[in-house]
């Protein structure tokens with residue numbers, strides 16, 4: 866896979882974060898991320914979202930977490946718009 870664009874990165878971000886890609890593909894991701902602050906922002910938001918979701922599951926938050934979910938979605942959407 867050569868010359869990844871932002872769409873490729875976002876589409877396969879889950880694989881990247883999960884570390885299930887072959888090393889060659891991962892290398893292409895790293896090369897793109899080194900030159901694309903928008904995708905780095907997106908990746909940061911994505912990882913933070915996963916972290917917060919896991920934390921909220923552990924803490925057994927009350928239904929008020931719908932507000933948190935809405936803010937996470939907004940953060941993801943705005944990160945995507947910048948990409």
Ligand SMILES: [Zn+2]
Nearest residue numbers: 870871901904
């Ligand atoms: Zn990008």
